[in-house]
Amino acid sequence: MQTHQYDVVIVGAGGAGMRAALESSGRVRTAVISKLYPTRSHTGAAQGGMCAALANVEEDNWEWHTFDTVKGGDYLVDQDAAEIMAKEAIEAVLDLERMGLPFNRTPEGKIDQRRFGGHTRNHGEAAVRRSCYAADRTGHMILQTLYQQCVKQDVSFFNEFYVLDVLLSSDLSTGEVADGEPVAVSGVVAYELATGEIHLFRAKSVVFATGGAGKIYKTTSNAHTLTGDGMALALRRGIPLEDMEFFQFHPTGLAGLGILLSEAARGEGGILRNGDGERFMERYAPTIKDLAPRDIVARSMANEVREGRGAGPNKDYVLLDLTHLEPAHIDAKLPDITEFARTYLGIEPYTEPVPVYPTAHYAMGGIPTNINTEVLRNNTDVVQGLYAAGEVACVSVHGSNRLGTNSLLDINVFGKRAGIAAAAYAATVDWAELPEDPAAYVVGEIERMRDQPVGERVSDLRRELQESMDLNAQVFRTQESLTQALADIKHLKKRYGSVSVQDKGRRYNTDLLEALELGFLLELAEVVVVGALAREESRGGHFREDFPTRDDERFMMHTMAYQRPSSTAGETEIRLDHKPVIMTRYQPMERKY
Amino acid sequence: MTAVVDAPSGASPETAPEVGAVPTFDVTLRIRRYNPEVAGDEAYWEEFTVTAHGTDRVLDAMHKIKWELDGSLTFRRSCAHGICGSDAMRINGRNRLACKALLKDLNPDKPITIEPIKGLPVEKDLVVDMEPFFASYREIMPFLITSGNEPSKERLQSAEQRERYDDTTKCILCAACTSSCPVFWTDGQYFGPAAIVNAHRFIFDSRDEGGTQRLEILNDKEGVWRCRTTFNCTEACPRGIEVTKAIQEVKRAMITRAF
Numbered sequence: 001m002q003t004h005q006y007d008v009v010i011v012g013a014g015g016a017g018m019r020a021a022l023e024s025s026g027r028v029r030t031a032v033i034s035k036l037y038p039t040r041s042h043t044g045a046a047q048g049g050m051c052a053a054l055a056n057v058e059e060d061n062w063e064w065h066t067f068d069t070v071k072g073g074d075y076l077v078d079q080d081a082a083e084i085m086a087k088e089a090i091e092a093v094l095d096l097e098r099m100g101l102p103f104n105r106t107p108e109g110k111i112d113q114r115r116f117g118g119h120t121r122n123h124g125e126a127a128v129r130r131s132c133y134a135a136d137r138t139g140h141m142i143l144q145t146l147y148q149q150c151v152k153q154d155v156s157f158f159n160e161f162y163v164l165d166v167l168l169s170s171d172l173s174t175g176e177v178a179d180g181e182p183v184a185v186s187g188v189v190a191y192e193l194a195t196g197e198i199h200l201f202r203a204k205s206v207v208f209a210t211g212g213a214g215k216i217y218k219t220t221s222n223a224h225t226l227t228g229d230g231m232a233l234a235l236r237r238g239i240p241l242e243d244m245e246f247f248q249f250h251p252t253g254l255a256g257l258g259i260l261l262s263e264a265a266r267g268e269g270g271i272l273r274n275g276d277g278e279r280f281m282e283r284y285a286p287t288i289k290d291l292a293p294r295d296i297v298a299r300s301m302a303n304e305v306r307e308g309r310g311a312g313p314n315k316d317y318v319l320l321d322l323t324h325l326e327p328a329h330i331d332a333k334l335p336d337i338t339e340f341a342r343t344y345l346g347i348e349p350y351t352e353p354v355p356v357y358p359t360a361h362y363a364m365g366g367i368p369t370n371i372n373t374e375v376l377r378n379n380t381d382v383v384q385g386l387y388a389a390g391e392v393a394c395v396s397v398h399g400s401n402r403l404g405t406n407s408l409l410d411i412n413v414f415g416k417r418a419g420i421a422a423a424a425y426a427a428t429v430d431w432a433e434l435p436e437d438p439a440a441y442v443v444g445e446i447e448r449m450r451d452q453p454v455g456e457r458v459s460d461l462r463r464e465l466q467e468s469m470d471l472n473a474q475v476f477r478t479q480e481s482l483t484q485a486l487a488d489i490k491h492l493k494k495r496y497g498s499v500s501v502q503d504k505g506r507r508y509n510t511d512l513l514e515a516l517e518l519g520f521l522l523e524l525a526e527v528v529v530v531g532a533l534a535r536e537e538s539r540g541g542h543f544r545e546d547f548p549t550r551d552d553e554r555f556m557m558h559t560m561a562y563q564r565p566s567s568t569a570g571e572t573e574i575r576l577d578h579k580p581v582i583m584t585r586y587q588p589m590e591r592k593y
Numbered sequence: 594m595t596a597v598v599d600a601p602s603g604a605s606p607e608t609a610p611e612v613g614a615v616p617t618f619d620v621t622l623r624i625r626r627y628n629p630e631v632a633g634d635e636a637y638w639e640e641f642t643v644t645a646h647g648t649d650r651v652l653d654a655m656h657k658i659k660w661e662l663d664g665s666l667t668f669r670r671s672c673a674h675g676i677c678g679s680d681a682m683r684i685n686g687r688n689r690l691a692c693k694a695l696l697k698d699l700n701p702d703k704p705i706t707i708e709p710i711k712g713l714p715v716e717k718d719l720v721v722d723m724e725p726f727f728a729s730y731r732e733i734m735p736f737l738i739t740s741g742n743e744p745s746k747e748r749l750q751s752a753e754q755r756e757r758y759d760d761t762t763k764c765i766l767c768a769a770c771t772s773s774c775p776v777f778w779t780d781g782q783y784f785g786p787a788a789i790v791n792a793h794r795f796i797f798d799s800r801d802e803g804g805t806q807r808l809e810i811l812n813d814k815e816g817v818w819r820c821r822t823t824f825n826c827t828e829a830c831p832r833g834i835e836v837t838k839a840i841q842e843v844k845r846a847m848i849t850r851a852f
Binding site for chain 2: 036037039040041042044045093094097098099102103105106107108109110111134135137140141142148149151180194221224227256257259260336339340343344345405457458459501502503505506507508509511531591
């Protein structure tokens, strides 16, 4: 085992992790650990843009952006956090431009802006041009720009290292640590893919920026590597996860494949049509139609298909129509996504509408943090020195449904905050005591997995999990479907105890890592489903057919899910608690567009 | 050695296609294997046959092999739609991303050969050591260089100025271009196309003031003049960047911009 010592260790090298690193590495000794090479991170797949009320092309202000974010999240947003994000958005975009990000430009040479779902002028009057963008590869440009700056600052990266444990001064997983008692982070344990070696990273501050968990679903826009590692590690160590039942299904995934086609397609004038050619969004959101928030559009699409108005031979998708747009306009503004349609479906978007269907896209929930990105271990106490930012975190700026572009914004605003806060904390404290034999848990897990001579295949269990989640916990949910999903997950968790990997080696053993990632997915899927069962209402991305309306009386609150030992020895269960929603300016209203 | 997954029998979707369903077919992948931990220093070929769907990519077939036949088959991948740059491989003798190469476009009647990209040390199966590649990238100072005080708002740039370097901003650092370059194969010291593409991205950015420094670096004997204009790089780029043209523009800038 190798041991390293850094003031700040950042886990994850996507947008949030690298934005944090740019702040932290200038102040204290910092390392960034990534399971990939930084430029492979899934921030690079984001397309449409990053909203900020620059008002470069029309009147706009951050208060309108705050309101849209709160309303878009169906009022489950913590309004203090949303206000910070909308305010700091402006500087965040300008930061990126000054770092060299090649934004598209207005005729005056300023950063250009375009429309995006749910972003409106004056509290819902009409769509507003707020999204700052670089063609349809804004995420790619952000990831590249942040990496470029990390190269410039000579940030220390540990690439292709998998963090498999976070070390805390007390074991929170039993639920026996009293409220108010100080608990601090002391480092992480990582596995080096190239050699199979275990590395202990001692740290004063740890920032989790590990991204999402879309691979709990079969149809997803997410990368194969988005297995919720950070969320699951926190959960296992007794830290709660917040609002995990809220998962965003992006309306326009390529049908059958789930590959994302940006909302920018609709922002630039694209129209959704059903099998009869009807622009059906006029019925569901008369004011902003195709630019309604994603939960509403995804549900409307699924409903069209369910009621027999789908397109295609099996009537199982709808169509994204760009054929009325000028090919030159498409080439200038949407080059990548139209190429996806050509490459993967053989469709020419100039002349043919593109088959689309909702695809699992984004976890609104995650590790709970306060506005300074400090991780909460209950409703009020923070874990000292532990921070989280980006999709892995729930601060909560997205509430029950994230608006398009607000994730690229989230990673920049809260990634920056995390880097500053983690460095400031590390500069003031001594090294926390490491637990005895800190790598024991990770070594044990790896040896157990590697040594199991024969057993079930990882891919079989993963496929069954993903299929059950697609079938039972997707856009439409019922008590019956969720109960089925939970039963499936519990059964799969039992079988997971006997999975075996074929590759027993130490070098680049991706077989082994996939097995460990499956463990994360199973535990996170359970949290999603348990939360969804308990939430007997429909709000944002969570739609219960048996409880089709929002119920503020019972459910205007965040879900806090804790993994605790169950009465059966050696097993765990999910216990739910609640956390109040922070409201400042806006009282909940009916959500209409 | 050949391993085969039979198509499942019975009324599964794979054997009883519904109207409009995509037909399935068998495809054989001939993969270059290497694992010094097990088989010593010898690389060898191994064939696998799997059943694929009409829209499947090479990556899908490789996953099927890894997940159903041989878990030790090792390759990098992440996004699976051509944006993260993890899975550049030599497929039927040409560099491509496994997630962007559709099997049906590769003539599945014959075995499809899969090899690691060339010119970088092979670590295991299709995994190569990317460090020399990223080292060249870092050397050309791939970041905006400016002088004076930071502006309080954004730097202005016209749409035309922005368009000037648009093509080279598309690079995903997958190394398909660099590892297709015959000069790079024989001379690992050569910066290679990807590093030059990323230098181009800044040299032609109106906001940047580091062009001269970068041109000096690339004027090195292992720099841009090693390019023999074979266009392999342009053909290999999965992002459609006109790589050779970008290299030519950098060469021209060296001649026209006085040092």
